[in-house]
Amino acid sequence: MTGRFRLPEGGRVDRGRRISFTFDGKAYHGLGGDTLASALLANGVHLTGRSFKYHRPRGIMTAGPEEPNALIQLEPGAHTQPNTRATVIELYENLAAASQNNWPSLENDVGEVNNLLGRFFPAGFYYKTFMWPGKAWHFYEYIIRRAAGLGRVPETPDPDRYERIYAHCDVLVVGGGPAGLAAALAAGRAGARVILADEQNELGGALLADKVAIDGKPAMQWVGATVAALQKMDNVRLFGRTTAFGYYDHNYLGLLERVTDHLGPQPAGVGEELPRQRLWKVRAKQVVLAAGAIERPLVFADNDRPGVMLAGAARTYLNRYGVKPGRRAVIFTNNDSAYSAALDLKAAGVQVTVADLRHDAGQHGVSLDAMGAGIEVLAEHAIVETQGRKRVNSVKVARINPAGDALAGGTRRIECDVVCMSGGWNPTVHLFSQSAGKLRFDEAIAAFVPDKAAQAVAAAGACNGAFDLAGCLREGDAAGIDAAAATGFKAKGRAPNKPKAETRAESPIRPLWLVPGLKPVGQGGKHFVDFQNDATAADVQLAARESFISVEHLKRYTTTGMGTDQGKTSNVNALGILARARQEDIPAVGTTTFRPPYTPVTFGAIAGRDIGALADPVRTTPMHRWHVNAGAEFEDVGQWKRPFYYPRAGEGMRDAVNREVLAVRDSVGILDATTLGKIDIQGPDAAEFLNWVYVNGWKTLKPGRCRYGLMLHEDGMIFDDGVTACLGENHYLMHTTTSGAANVLAWLEEWLQTEWPHLKVFCTTVTEQFAVANIAGPNASRLLKELGPDLDLDPKTFPHMSVQHGPVAGIPARVFRVSFTGEASYEINVPSSYGMALWRALITAGEKYAITPFGTEALHVLRAEKGYIMVGQDTDGTMTPADAGFGRMVSTKKDFLGRRSLSRADMQKPDRKQLVGLLTDDPKEVLPEGAHVVEQFKEQPPMPHLGHVTSSYWSPTIGRSIALAVVRGGFERKGSKLQVALRDRGVPVTVTDTVFVDPEGKRLHG
């Protein structure tokens, strides 16, 4: 047996496949094809959860993704998934499900005390209290947070992986019911590239639970034939278990395919070729939305007891899963659709009574059929009370008045174990609304339907308000033909026969948004609107009374529609009640915006493979492996990994850096400078162009010579610097900072293309084309001469700031004599593939000089000793060239980018922050970077400050600390005493020039 409530036959379950599972630790059995919900119902289990606020016992209400109640913590451990709807979990062997939000157990939940006190917790009560004593909110919040939330977050990293993939198509059809299949068939036959996405495990949509006929045969036969036809078309792709969750601009949709969820947790090593879920990012030329409709509950007193479910859901459990939801049913409806459930239940042996809000119920149409089948139909009757704590056991029905706001007769008690309600159907307009399409309220079905489309999209079938099968088939077919035609595909040949289905005239719905109870609303019995968040009709009325009369206010004040179901069953009912409270029509009250996703989407699927090592690309130089082997510590600079320092055994960072610095000053050091940006600039107007982008002049630079340049944004602030070399006539190589390289190239290209297209200049990034080893120090030239005997290294003919070509270690190289250390230094550029060879050659040949690799930290000390700025550390986007001490470098003979900004009023002020040196009175004291400079330290802040320390190091060269700082009016303060504020004291400092080592430049030029 797979449950006492399983019918002996029927349904689409696989009776040959018996599946064991547990719920809250108790073992049950289900069948292949079951959902967790259907399997539980087959075992007579309705109570599956507790509501958010009142902890009321709740049962399975729906048979789809709109489920507000039956939320499950699926699986323990690393595979756990919180808040999963039992109605969409496909049953698999050994599935382990647990209820949520209860303590100590689902059956006996202490939190239910909230229900008894519910009177004191109306909508928004927390805005009105918890304010005393002042600032005590954190205390109340602590208590409230203990009760918050539903499921639990996993405690270990996710063992599964996820994929993202792009797809393009002419026509995307969302929904695989009759309308969607008809649309896909029509578009596919016309030759369009079609993707059909359906969220269920089987195509067929509502037909999976129906007993209707198409072309005189069971509808599922038509579904089978249609699916077979679609599968044969090369231009059609069918995606099952795939939910279209987001509709973005320009017909871009997000689809979530659940690839292995239905198989349950996969043991490690098994199925690794398949991701758990796959995010499809689809660009469709046309979209057909055939997403069906979602049934509305009726809002009556205590309409939330386990056993109260939607009529359509009851029918789905019966017809699709072969499960009787109960033995005695009361059907409560305001429309004809619930009679299908009544008839099917009756046929399955369930005792059925129908309470129909409409006065003519039982007089014609399907309700007359029901009477004929022996079903009691109570016209103009409502359920006015329900009983049963963990399962409904009886209801009271009564006649209600024509206005629908009061009882018009005595009550009658009916024993029952299931209540099937239908308040009408809402077309699933979520995606249409997300696409920015406008909705319209259709009085005939009392629901919102798509109106004016904002993108290339059409709705068809129930999604468009056509609830009859014939209408679905007709609209789907037409939408498919139109969509294909709009993308240039016209059906050829004779039109195939259109499927036919019978349509029966329906009696009109009686929208009654709030069903009166035995007591006034809010004074006994709760009329639930939003089941998950426990928002009631009384809450909606209270909100309206308190001025929260817009839909957005209502949602936020009452939390209606804010649960994990995003109001799929509650929004329109809330709107109806609000409209009545405002004494207006629903269209006047408006509708809420539907926001993506349609159903919740796993974080992991959205992140895809862009996690871990792939979160961001790692850039390494051709010499990277050498650095690793040498034990370098690395620093992230943008995406690059740069050696930070090379500690020897037993060495700390400071020791290593001091050693590296001294090695450069005393003999020779070697730095991997590959990461510096390199832009090759060529063309007859190249010098003119450089004149525009740098503050200084470039037209006099001769081939073979280099010049340092500062680049400003148009606001006059330094944004990059570097040395540019003239390699030949009309040919330059620009160096940029490591992290500025991409921005500088983009900046150059932008100006060339948009402002100066007449300049004949080409810019090419060659950063990765060249590997660069920088050797620096008094022995650098000797070392270079050994490896490059053909090079002319005479300081007279190859002085500082020049470049030449020639082989180094047999490798064709460009050698720049430039320096960021203050030592004579050579940047040897070779094709990247030779980078490691060059490096090894230098290291080997340099052994006799004790050549020392140095990292970025030693480089920073070396450059700070010389007072060279580091853009981004000593500047921060607010410094002009003058502020940084480059005032005299700025050309007065030309215009350049940023120049006009330098003459603005505030740029002239003498109290701007200017870059200066600081020397502490105590030479051993190294100032912390970021510390602020003050005239007078105060024990207690606030204290006025003048600026901050931008760079600060121990200088092993001069055996004392050094610092650079930006200080208000700093140039004028040179020689004066200031203080640097630490936490507990002010450190006395003297303002100095920025150059601490070799101010004459003897080392540099030597």
Add this chain to the structure above:
Amino acid sequence: MKKYSVFSLVRNALDYHRNWQQAWRSPAPKSAYDVIVVGGGGHGLATAYYLAKECGITNVAVIEKGWLGGGNTGRNTTIIRANYLQDESTGIYAHALDLWDTLSTELNYNVMFSKRGVLHLAHNQHDLKELARRHNANRMMANELEFLTPEQVKAFVPIINISPDVRYPVLGGSLQRRAGVARHDAVAWGYARAADSLGVDIIQNCEVTGFRIEQGQMKGVETTRGFIASPKVGCVAAGHSSVLGAMAGLRLPIESHPLQALVSEPLKPFFDTVVMSNTVHVYVSQSDKGELVMGAGIDAYNGYSQRGSLPPIEHLLSAAMELYPVFSRVRVLRKWGGIVDICPDASPLITKTPVQGLYFNCGWGTGGFKATPGSGHVFAHTIARDDPHPLAAAFRLERFATGNLVDENLAAAVAH
């Protein structure tokens, strides 16, 4: 205004909540006001409240084209902090933080300001230097921040991954303990209710269609409900500021961009603070309902669609996974977009304009919500005195001509 308290709650419960007062009136616009505030979000309502409460100007209308609090006030990630870089910013944000502290009592409306701390992470040497500078800058202003080592970060946020082996490891963090989050809607509602009780008319569903300006002097606003006269008009319309500016012939240094945020399904609380990272670019908190609240970067293009694209969300979630691998199986429940108004220096405009009697308060970018009380407070004083409040003086429009920007872009990356 009838006072809210636990006693009023109990009393009303006994009446089945039938007798609660409306929180604010829905008056028809009068023909003239002393001050009109355009924009019924948090900042606009706060401005009106402080005009009435502190400046003695109660003949005030707040004109809102939609529903109050329906713009960025109700669309942000509710983070409140005051750990900016420049003194001028610290001035205004710390002032706001002081006002947040007592706001629930002040308004008799629980805005649920939760001082759970805001933690900024550092992932590289540049970040560490930047945090150090910010710490010191804020300390000079008596605004204390705390530095946390990676181990202290882990102790404070147990769920975080501080492994050195990730792409951008956590190297440290800067914690502002008195920062936190608040209930965003309640801020708008609380200010609206309190302002209304002081006589302010809140006029919803009334769109400004133009200004009447004569000889450079503001005369009033044209609206979808007719002309309303006022010698002073303060515009607090965030993303729509440029549209209003254009109506007055003004060009503003503002660009409006979509900014997206999302919440997860509600989970049992496990994340009791706010963590932000600029380098990995993600910020996370967990609401009192249990939802993870996360913000993405702006969409690059300017736009008024309140929608945004999928890629910023993809980047956001892959960034989140870097720090919180356990989030992988959590699900996005809802995402949405707002329109943020961004100034080139990432600081606001709180300013008089060339039109006498026309004032603008905008350009808050992604920092608007946290500034709400401070912004409204100084703007009310600026309007009332026709002279910038000292804390607003740095945020004048003129700064864009003189060059005295208040640069909060941490744009400059480390070089060499």
Add this chain to the structure above:
Amino acid sequence: MLLITCPYCGPRSEEEFAYGGEGHIARPADTDGLSDDEWADYLFMRTNPKGVHYERWVHAHGCRRWFNAVRDTATNEFLAFYRVDEKKPEIDR
């Protein structure tokens, strides 16, 4: 996600492009002749309309060419794409 038609490469996804802000803001020829206000207008002031917006894009992860586009900022609908050397189209809506 926007679908952007590069005049050189055809329609491509937004992710391949970088946005360049408002278009048709020419750099003033005689910057010295400008007042601080006029310079600030060029530098910082933007039209930022709700509706038709003339803007620049660059196919950053493609041909790296700059081009102009006209977009309705309220709906994100593109109304035109054109090269930088083409005339600004007059679009009225």
